Amino acid sequence: MSRIRSGLVAACQLAFAVLATATCKPPSCKAVPGTPGWPSAHDWQRFNVTLGGRLLQPKPPAAVCHTSGFGSTECQAVINGWTKFEFHQQDPVSVDWNNWTNDTCLPVVGAPCSGQGYPVYVINATEPRHVQLGVKFAAKHNIRLVIKSSGHDFIGRSVAPNSLSIWTRHLSSVKPHASFRPRGCSAGKGPGSTTAVTVGGGTPMWDIYSGLDALNLTTVGGGAKSVSVGGYMTGGGHGILSSRYGLAADQVLEVELVTANGEIITANACQNQDLFWAVRGGGGSTFGVLTSATIRTFPTPQLSHAIVSILTLNITDPRPIFDMTAYVLSKYPAMSDAGLSGYSFILRGTPIPPEFGNFTDVVGGFVFSGMALDSTPESLQAMWDPIFAHISATWPGLFFTNIQTDSFPSFFAWFSVYYDATPGGLNLRLGSRLLDSDALTKDTAALSRALETFTGAGAANAHMVAGKGVHEAPAERISGMDNAVVPAWRKAYAHMISGTNFMPWNVTAREEAKREVQRRVAALKALAPGMGAYVNEADPEEPDWQHAFWGSHYPRLLSIKRAVDPNDVFWCTPCVGNERWKEVGDRLCRVGGH
């Protein structure tokens, strides 16, 4: 601590010498290359030695196109990989959503490739010790720190310019336990023992699911193969099993974290309880770096699946599309309570995603891909039949309805077919809102109008991933302690997402995308003013984000953040406690310059 302080004072004296201020203040911005505060090449080299040679200085992945030519095989591999999540997952600095690198090296002919938006150095961490060294080095040298795992983040938290990045992708392991009791918890204190799995902080969903399936077990996880536990669980984490079992953050029994002061700690219901509470829902890269998590597992369920389409070719007047969709959404609470869960698209008039069938026409309407546990194809059909009947009676001849059903012996058998295979590698802006039963059922005319705005010119999602299992807030029962997940989840029946793509290098287009998404989300907010939004799939500039993403938990999260990270070693936006710093161009500076 005293070494850190004297380092700060030295840097501060250098920076402020010319101003001859009476009291020396700490530097007002994080160090950047080329300024005296930035470590020397020799410092970096010594740091690399302590890391056992795991320090990287990677080029942006598309740089090869700009140096070896767009026809080169290396560049072709980058172009082919760019839309796939696995490509960005395997790269130390790449992320799925281009804008977060400031579009500074896209695989596009004639595009600039400065790499300005990417980190300067990366630690390829395979052990908690590497993370620990990285956190301490960044703190000591006043360097902006980022944590990247898969790079999926929709709100840009896993990449930053002028930074040191800790890449957690290779903190990946899957270790099942026949019986687990959190450390320091004895009988009568904390939760009882249960089957569980300890996974490394960067472990992808596919590895967790496949490792558990070998034991006929599963857990609550995300929809894409490469989503990693680090960002997913810390944000809350929903999955198709959530409506029965709760959110991912609700399943966690214990975590191992590297804290802002570089300590490796264990947090559970019996020790470091504040951190244990905060890290389950309080957001990624804010309270520490997750090096492992131990998660409750359960027997893998048998299930039936249905793809439902309610579509029209007549998109001349979109109102019936939204009236019909509002009617279907008004049935969400009842269907969810009856065991259904799934993902859906609302279409104003777009070619429909190929996984829903081979339609070549532009269609409008509603498509749903979902399941019910311990059910049969017949019971799923019976759930939808009355809805189809109502729709053909209300809008005769307008919509054609279809349901295709199938059964699977395990969650993993289902996931292997229905994992999320949508494309990445775009400039994308999202906005979202959680809706409760009142918003879905009380006034379907108002819901219809809100959906029309929310869907924009293209498509929106109304995911059925909350429901009873989430409302029962099972964290306390499972782990012995509740968590920081936004309370809105505990009443939600639909997770509504709307997004828009925008042109790179065009600030006007980017600002338009931002305004458009805010306009769409505002329509749903008006319907459900007391609810909130899921931080991991949301508008990064959500107005009043503290309240939208954390609700009544925010004050406690903020006080924990101030206590465990008083110097803001971890900083991201929109993240708990980030109010004392802001981005100024490509630098991170103290608000008010002090």
Ligand SMILES: Cc1cc2nc3c(=O)[nH]c(=O)nc-3n(C[C@H](O)[C@H](O)[C@H](O)COP(=O)(O)OP(=O)(O)OC[C@H]3O[C@@H](n4cnc5c(N)ncnc54)[C@H](O)[C@@H]3O)c2cc1C
């Ligand atoms: C294709 C796709 C499908 C998705 N499906 C779902 C879904 O089904 N359910 C759902 O809830 N969400 C889903 N999401 C959203 C997902 O939860 C977020 O994108 C989440 O941030 C991903 O976490 P990550 O670690 O994989 O990504 P990253 O972008 O690498 O990290 C995300 C955030 O977590 C931080 N972080 C990463 N690792 C750690 C760590 N070890 N310790 C501390 N902080 C860390 C990063 O700094 C960043 O702030 C999906 C996203 C995509 C792109």
Ligand SMILES: *[C@@H]1O[C@H](CO)[C@@H](O)[C@H](O)[C@H]1NC(C)=O
């Ligand atoms: C770190 O050391 C390893 C092994 O000596 C070397 O391969 C690597 O290039 C070094 N990293 C940097 C950034 O110099």
Ligand SMILES: *[C@@H]1O[C@H](CO)[C@@H](O)[C@H](O)[C@H]1NC(C)=O
């Ligand atoms: C794009 O990224 C910049 C930071 O590089 C951010 O300020 C801006 O809000 C982002 N815009 C969108 C639409 O995501």
Ligand SMILES: *[C@@H]1O[C@H](CO)[C@@H](O)[C@H](O)[C@H]1NC(C)=O
């Ligand atoms: C990172 O480390 C892992 C595990 O040692 C290794 O397989 C991988 O090649 C490394 N990646 C880079 C870019 O150095």
Ligand SMILES: *[C@@H]1O[C@H](CO)[C@@H](O)[C@H](O)[C@H]1NC(C)=O
């Ligand atoms: C998993 O279930 C299958 C089918 O019931 C059974 O044959 C197999 O032995 C089980 N495997 C384990 C590890 O329990």
Ligand SMILES: *[C@@H]1O[C@H](CO)[C@@H](O)[C@H](O)[C@H]1NC(C)=O
């Ligand atoms: C399509 O809908 C519009 C508006 O409801 C209606 O006027 C028109 O006749 C319909 N067209 C067809 C081919 O059904």
Ligand SMILES: *[C@@H]1O[C@H](CO)[C@@H](O)[C@H](O)[C@H]1NC(C)=O
């Ligand atoms: C769409 O058509 C292709 C090729 O005919 C086929 O392989 C695929 O299974 C079809 N998809 C669906 C969802 O029917």
Ligand SMILES: *[C@@H]1O[C@H](CO)[C@@H](O)[C@H](O)[C@H]1NC(C)=O
């Ligand atoms: C930038 O985006 C705006 C708004 O979409 C558009 O009008 C303009 O033509 C774009 N500029 C360029 C150079 O493409």
Ligand SMILES: *[C@@H]1O[C@H](CO)[C@@H](O)[C@H](O)[C@H]1NC(C)=O
């Ligand atoms: C993005 O790039 C622009 C143009 O090069 C630059 O002015 C801006 O500061 C960069 N923004 C960030 C957040 O890096």
